[in-house]
Amino acid sequence: MDAPLQTEMVELVPNGKHSEGLLPVTTPMAGNPRVEGPRRSCVEGEGFLQKSPSKEPHFTDFEGKTSFGMSVFNLSNAIMGSGILGLAYAMANTGIILFLFLLTAVALLSSYSIHLLLKSSGIVGIRAYEQLGYRAFGTPGKLAAALAITLQNIGAMSSYLYIIKSELPLVIQTFLNLEEQTSDWYMNGNYLVILVSITVILPLALMRQLGYLGYSSGFSLSCMVFFLIAVIYKKFHVPCPLPLNFTNITGNFSLVEVTKEEAQLQIETETTALCTPSYFTLNSQTAYTIPIMAFAFVCHPEVLPIYTELKDPSKRKMQHISNLSISVMYVMYFLAALFGYLTFYDGVESELLHTYSRVDPFDVLILCVRVAVLTAVTLTVPIVLFPVRRAIQQMMFKNQEFNWLRHTLIAIGLLTCINLLVIFAPNILGIFGVIGATSAPCLIFIFPAIFYFRIIPTEREPTKSTPKILALCFAVLGLLLMTMSLSFIIIDWVSGTGQHGGSH
Numbered sequence: 001m002d003a004p005l006q007t008e009m010v011e012l013v014p015n016g017k018h019s020e021g022l023l024p025v026t027t028p029m030a031g032n033p034r035v036e037g038p039r040r041s042c043v044e045g046e047g048f049l050q051k052s053p054s055k056e057p058h059f060t061d062f063e064g065k066t067s068f069g070m071s072v073f074n075l076s077n078a079i080m081g082s083g084i085l086g087l088a089y090a091m092a093n094t095g096i097i098l099f100l101f102l103l104t105a106v107a108l109l110s111s112y113s114i115h116l117l118l119k120s121s122g123i124v125g126i127r128a129y130e131q132l133g134y135r136a137f138g139t140p141g142k143l144a145a146a147l148a149i150t151l152q153n154i155g156a157m158s159s160y161l162y163i164i165k166s167e168l169p170l171v172i173q174t175f176l177n178l179e180e181q182t183s184d185w186y187m188n189g190n191y192l193v194i195l196v197s198i199t200v201i202l203p204l205a206l207m208r209q210l211g212y213l214g215y216s217s218g219f220s221l222s223c224m225v226f227f228l229i230a231v232i233y234k235k236f237h238v239p240c241p242l243p244l245n246f247t248n249i250t251g252n253f254s255l256v257e258v259t260k261e262e263a264q265l266q267i268e269t270e271t272t273a274l275c276t277p278s279y280f281t282l283n284s285q286t287a288y289t290i291p292i293m294a295f296a297f298v299c300h301p302e303v304l305p306i307y308t309e310l311k312d313p314s315k316r317k318m319q320h321i322s323n324l325s326i327s328v329m330y331v332m333y334f335l336a337a338l339f340g341y342l343t344f345y346d347g348v349e350s351e352l353l354h355t356y357s358r359v360d361p362f363d364v365l366i367l368c369v370r371v372a373v374l375t376a377v378t379l380t381v382p383i384v385l386f387p388v389r390r391a392i393q394q395m396m397f398k399n400q401e402f403n404w405l406r407h408t409l410i411a412i413g414l415l416t417c418i419n420l421l422v423i424f425a426p427n428i429l430g431i432f433g434v435i436g437a438t439s440a441p442c443l444i445f446i447f448p449a450i451f452y453f454r455i456i457p458t459e460r461e462p463t464k465s466t467p468k469i470l471a472l473c474f475a476v477l478g479l480l481l482m483t484m485s486l487s488f489i490i491i492d493w494v495s496g497t498g499q500h501g502g503s504h
């Protein structure tokens with residue numbers, strides 16, 4: 001009947017305005033979610049029909065204006081963040097082959113979950129993650145989605161600001177050619193974070209639409225490309241083992257009475273052991289790989305806002321944008337991890353930039369790399385802030401018209417909270433390890449799958465149809481990953497070896 005008409009039913013109201021008021025959204029009754037299915041289809045069918053005959057002007061006021069290319073920039077920028085800095089460490093704990101396999105799997109799964117989100121939003125007719133939750137499970141579903149988005153993105157933004165706080169003073173120190181850090185205000189990470197937040201992040205975060213951030217996203221991506229080139233270049237210019245390790249090795253030998261040749265031989269053996277890539281590794285840290293990768297590919301809260309602003313939107317076009325962004329990031333992630341790993345091998349730290357500081361903190365190229373990463377993460381904050389503001393609006397001010405004052409106050413409020421967190425409670429970042437381990441699997445695996453399962457009408461896809469069974473398997477996979485990551489974090493805490501959780 002009217003089922004096929006639902007497919008591309010999309011609501012073309014820009015962010016902040018997509019109110020439920022435009023389409024009668026009925027709260028599903030628990031346990032009987034599709035009671036209102038046919039009625040809804042009808043309404044959505046009408047909406048669709050209104051648009052399709054002329055194929056445009058009807059919605060000109062609300063039409064998204066962002067081009068395909070700008071959307072790719074924005075989505076790629078949303079994907080790319082501090083996650084990239086942890087991947088070389090992940091590779092050191094999996095080996096190259098296993099890493100490649102896992103990275104491919106996470107990228108494919110991430111794309112599949114975007115497919116589930118897009119398909120569900122086509123049915124609901126509203127491109128907002130929280131609204132999918134509402135349609136699937138009523139208010140609890142909406143709150144769960146909004147909470148996961150808020151926690152995940154606040155965690156991500158804190159990790160970005162934390163990078164600014166710890167790296168920017170070093171950059172300034174090097175630029176000023178100072179041997180040691182002075183107590184001047186411009187050497188104080190806390191002041192610098194506040195300054196960057198006010199002068200760069202806030203103005204960008206005040207943009208009414210994500211589409212305007214396309215240029216800054218493009219610039220942010222080019223900074224990351226520079227970072228990648230520098231990582232590749234450094235592989236061929238940093239000695240292995242690092243002189244520091246080398247001293248340790250020779251130091252050990254000087255304590256014992258050994259002949260020069262024996263010592264030389266030992267050093268060579270150790271050097272080979274330290275500087276040979278491993279293709280397949282399993283150790284106590286391997287379990288962290290999946291959460292690190294899952295975090296690195298999270299962009300799901302941003303997908304629907306970007307879709308809302310897309311020019312001539314269609315599910316197919318948005319899926320192309322997502323696949324393209326994920327593929328580009330996949331290649332960049334793999335290369336950054338590979339060359340980062342091949343530079344330091346097992347000596348790589350969970351934050352790649354720190355490892356470079358060990359070589360020579362005042363090296364000019366490393367300095368430029370730092371500036372590039374700082375710029376990239378700074379420009380990512382406004383994109384990641386966007387869905388949080390949207391979630392807050394959906395929770396507290398739904399059905400209300402766009403309001404500049406509210407828009408501005410929420411952005412200022414969020415930035416203030418994140419600044420306070422980073423300045424006064426940097427240890428809280430450990431807590432974000434736990435949040436990351438729960439909210440990332442929820443946003444990537446569990447929610448898209450269960451929302452899809454509940455939203456797609458049974459007339460269209462019976463409960464036992466392959467897509468729905470696949471979606472359920474996907475949710476179970478997410479649940480397994482979440483349990484696994486959490487157990488490992490807890491084991492780590494209990495045994496007191498927790499060396500992770502920092503920025504991811």
Ligand SMILES: NC(=O)CC[C@H](N)C(=O)O
Pocket residue numbers: 078079080081082083084152153156295296297298299300301384
């Ligand atoms: N929204 C997000 O959480 C983005 C995280 C991003 N994928 C990163 O690597 O930092």
